[in-house]
Amino acid sequence: MKKIHRPVVGIMGGSTCSKELYNDTRLMAGKLAARGVVILCGGGSGIMEAAARGASESGGLTLGILPGSSAGQTPPNRWIQIPIYTGLSDARNAVNVRSSQAILAVGGSYGTLSEIALALKIGKPVVTYKTWDLPPPPTGDRGPLHAAGNPDEAVRLLLDLVEME
């Protein structure tokens, strides 16, 4: 029987971003989706919209893990095909991290930092692109953190990580 589980990459980043980061994210998501990767994000604006847009435009599948309990509370961006309404507010970040086989973190601020931290805590691999440059932790090792210098490198790293599953 063919494998039925589908590879999922979570793309995390700020709800506002520069035009350059928006376009880079849309490009990366499109390339991942073209390879059959499901794109998961927080369902909102900024980096989240760019991720869902790039994937949808490439014919891929997009999931938005929303903080609110309904579309009325937190409407998904228009490129989300399947919205999941967690009703968890910011704690939904943990669901994003757990449900992705690898994480791409782009730009952002403290919300993105909390997602990077949660991922590294549970040993989930994170590829960073133009985001936090973390110092080493006070205790323990650095975890599976990969800094990508450009969009192509990020896509290559993520495809490798998802393949390893």
Next chain:
Amino acid sequence: MKKIHRPVVGIMGGSTCSKELYNDTRLMAGKLAARGVVILCGGGSGIMEAAARGASESGGLTLGILPGSSAGQTPPNRWIQIPIYTGLSDARNAVNVRSSQAILAVGGSYGTLSEIALALKIGKPVVTYKTWDLPPPPTGDRGPLHAAGNPDEAVRLLLDLVEME
């Protein structure tokens, strides 16, 4: 632009069930999936497996909203294409209810009852099939509760409810 959001029906029920209920659920999920409805369930065994199986066998898309934080903690059944690891334990039932446009409740026990109750609390329509026969609530009205006498009636009711979105 074409509509990008996809209709989602959540199928709730016990993690153990009779062979008859399993087959009825598989049939109903298959018919819904054949009409383009995404099937969401708790990702486990019993009714949840029957739902994901029927939908996958009909070429549909299946989401499993798991209670654990990883496949190691709560492995999804083999018909789940996209597992969402909530790490919420039983509180994941609320995510199932919120993320479905309509609910089909089949068989089950107190877990299914809590999902029916949460759905009716927030006004989400519920179609019941061979499950709890609830008395009226101590206060307030009965809510959007529809009892189906057979699988075909359940499918028809659910397609109507999802269309109304």
Next chain:
Amino acid sequence: MKKIHRPVVGIMGGSTCSKELYNDTRLMAGKLAARGVVILCGGGSGIMEAAARGASESGGLTLGILPGSSAGQTPPNRWIQIPIYTGLSDARNAVNVRSSQAILAVGGSYGTLSEIALALKIGKPVVTYKTWDLPPPPTGDRGPLHAAGNPDEAVRLLLDLVEME
């Protein structure tokens, strides 16, 4: 060393209620608190306010497990001494049930039903007073459900259940 864990009874019920149920709940909470029982509730109005009020007036400790992420979103009633802001919306009901050694369910509608159902699912004892009269479940047994005919009987049952811990 003396035991440091404190007994906790969760009181669940509707955010609106009759004056009679309000006073009965206030009385029951007061009697439990006078015996050293911490009173946990959802932090809102109606039965939740009556529970916190009765306990606070008797010199007891009151916890409110709120659905919102802050007092701005969901202000606790004025008798809550320690508000816990879960940010989980209705899924906070699961936290209430898990954190209580026994549950008292009074009046209410579907929200209260979901709490009774979650409690019985995990085997947590429930004392009911003027609330849902549940039929037996479609599968499995009825669970640790105790119907109290009057406030004194409810208090007696709860003290016994908490003592058994």
Next chain:
Amino acid sequence: MKKIHRPVVGIMGGSTCSKELYNDTRLMAGKLAARGVVILCGGGSGIMEAAARGASESGGLTLGILPGSSAGQTPPNRWIQIPIYTGLSDARNAVNVRSSQAILAVGGSYGTLSEIALALKIGKPVVTYKTWDLPPPPTGDRGPLHAAGNPDEAVRLLLDLVEME
């Protein structure tokens, strides 16, 4: 009427720590508790135990916000007076942050980082002591972050922050 809400400081840090950090934390929690501050923590070992111990030894009240659904899953340390079983796994960190008026972060690794990040995201003040030395965020400002050079300074900062409520 006297104010019924009680001030709550959340103490966050690793489940393992040096003897020195343990004792510093115990001391800080004790001084806060002696001033009537409720001490909230994750309920586990290491810094969490030191916090609950210091507070309990000073006659204060201690809350442990546990990741599991029951004492069987995640037993609280012996200095926790009221355990709250969230069943949220690591997502319980968000509940800790939301339910504290100010946060003290001590030592730790990525779990503590995620709590600092969540706190700053929602504008909750954080006092750090021998923990992460964060670079400025990629976008936005640094938020209400206060580095304490010694235990007494940390206690003074926290009492000021809680008073401001």
